Amino acid sequence: MAQQQAIIVLVDIANALRERTLRGNVYLFDNMRFLGSTGEGTGDLVTAIPGSYWSDGSQGSEQVLNWLPSSLGSIPPTVPRGYHTERSQAIDRQALEDLTALAGQGTVPGADPAAGLADIRSRVGTRARRARGGRAPVGGKLLDITGNAVTGAGTAAVNPPAPIITDVTGEAVDEKIMYPAQYGSPDMVSDGWYWSATVDTARPGTYAYTMHIQLHELVIRDGEQVWEPVDLTCDSAIRVTTEPKYNAFTGAGLGPLPVPAAPSP
Amino acid sequence: MKPQVNIIVLVDVVGALSERTLNDGNLSLVDDGQFDSPGQGTTRLCTVVSPGQLVQWTAVAVDVQTPVEIRSITFLGSGDAALEEPDAADAQDVPAHEGTAPDLKVWSGFVPPYLVPGAPYRYRLELQMHEGPNSVLHVDSPALMSA
Numbered sequence: 237m238a239q240q241q242a243i244i245v246l247v248d249i250a251n252a253l254r255e256r257t258l259r260g261n262v263y264l265f266d267n268m269r270f271l272g273s274t275g276e277g278t279g280d281l282v283t284a285i286p287g288s289y290w291s292d293g294s295q296g297s298e299q300v301l302n303w304l305p306s307s308l309g310s311i312p313p314t315v316p317r318g319y320h321t322e323r324s325q326a327i328d329r330q331a332l333e334d335l336t337a338l339a340g341q342g343t344v345p346g347a348d349p350a351a352g353l354a355d356i357r358s359r360v361g362t363r364a365r366r367a368r369g370g371r372a373p374v375g376g377k378l379l380d381i382t383g384n385a386v387t388g389a390g391t392a393a394v395n396p397p398a399p400i401i402t403d404v405t406g407e408a409v410d411e412k413i414m415y416p417a418q419y420g421s422p423d424m425v426s427d428g429w430y431w432s433a434t435v436d437t438a439r440p441g442t443y444a445y446t447m448h449i450q451l452h453e454l455v456i457r458d459g460e461q462v463w464e465p466v467d468l469t470c471d472s473a474i475r476v477t478t479e480p481k482y483n484a485f486t487g488a489g490l491g492p493l494p495v496p497a498a499p500s501p
Numbered sequence: 502m503k504p505q506v507n508i509i510v511l512v513d514v515v516g517a518l519s520e521r522t523l524n525d526g527n528l529s530l531v532d533d534g535q536f537d538s539p540g541q542g543t544t545r546l547c548t549v550v551s552p553g554q555l556v557q558w559t560a561v562a563v564d565v566q567t568p569v570e571i572r573s574i575t576f577l578g579s580g581d582a583a584l585e586e587p588d589a590a591d592a593q594d595v596p597a598h599e600g601t602a603p604d605l606k607v608w609s610g611f612v613p614p615y616l617v618p619g620a621p622y623r624y625r626l627e628l629q630m631h632e633g634p635n636s637v638l639h640v641d642s643p644a645l646m647s648a
Contacts (some may be wrong), residue, residue, distance in 0.1 A: 240566045241566070497617065499622050
């Protein structure tokens, strides 16, 4: 029975954008440490891929890899995918209500409509455009990690879009050890798309591969805030092992079941 | 007569590890034999077989990302050592697959000719779920019965 293995790609987006490299700014985890994966929690993960083969030499079980990118300092990927849009709408609704209340105070002596407007403007936040051709799923309000709107002054607190894997290449793919592809998922919390690969476990060895990861940097272009895509790469490896299947009752070939002479009481 | 009977061992690993039991709906046994085995979908499956048939057990995890495998299948004798509780220290042993690949064991064998027809031969089914001190759980309720 094939096992599905998850590889979490945790990116420190702020540092990666500053240093323009993922080297040292990415942390990789998988769920195969008990089968020999090494480098868990570092950028040097080598994922153990246990395989097996039948007595005639054919492949006994394939393995499936799933890459799940995540980021430090972002809204967690486990919140529903409509969260960003809903928060933007909620903030706008609240601003409209505040404006209505402010309009009602127009004739109240001593009220300062200008200060009230400035206050609302600071809470309604700003928007960032999606760069032309960019894959960022956002084009809406800038939110911080708590889901509140961020105005121009506080861009350091902006919650960056989650990292996106755009391709998986390298030796393991060239050698046809693994066959990666992007899949759509009905899963509402992982944003619908993920990279996955089936692995040919018939050829043992250690194979390197490269993940192409797109981050997004908030820049000012033509007076507008824009999420500019930044493409970086991250290397990792798989170590494929393979062993023969055997009959668990006999330790070797097929035989009669070890049933006692008399039925159990 | 069908040459082979498959028994699927369907495990809710998260449920079993959380409640530390394979009962209460965390384990479901189903077979595809031709004799209407009683207890389908429960831990009390009594698979009805004929002498000479090949029986194969296969573990399937409900959540595909949680590894589970059959650690052992032991037929219970008439009140002998096989019925004793497994040694606690033994259950905490290094998992049998440590350092080796899972999916190596194939649990299958022929039904011997000497079974008494109509009498259930119960077996202990031990499952290994990932690793750790409570990762091995078992049930004694399933059985094979000769038609």
